[in-house]
Amino acid sequence: MSWEQTKFALSARSKGTYLITDEVLSNIPQIKNYKVGLLHLFLQHTSAGLTLNENCDPDVREDFTNSMDRMVPEGDFYIHADEGPDDMPGHVKSSTIGVSLSIPISNGRLALGTWQGIYLCEFRTYRHTRKIVATINGSKD
DSSP, rough: OEEEEEEEEEEBOEEEEEOOHHHHHHHOOOGHHHHHHEEEEEEOOOOOEEEEEEEEHHHHHHHHHHHEEEEEEEOOOOOOTTTTTTTTHHHHHHHHHHHHHEEEEETTTTOOOOEEEEEEEESSOOOOEEEEEEEEEEEOO
């Protein structure tokens, strides 16, 4: 069994839902060396999230962002607003979606379903650079 850990930053993005599968894979090329394993992604932030979802139709990304805004709206009813009106809603959305993913590795590739992709859900209006810790555990070739 082997363990590897890599830290990397995603491109800065403003509010929205972004397909980041290729960006993640470009930062962990060593995944190709694993026959069987697990990739764990941990987002080091409290106002963004990671999720797996449909990776084909870009409308899914817009619908996802709009749905989160309807479920957790901005408003003057929050006590915590240190960084603006999107601050506390961002924290609630982050806790709802989560900040980590575990994805199986099979024969040097992520064992994602046909229509699955890794998404960054950015809940803040201002552009942020988000950091990820990627940990791989598994058996190499």
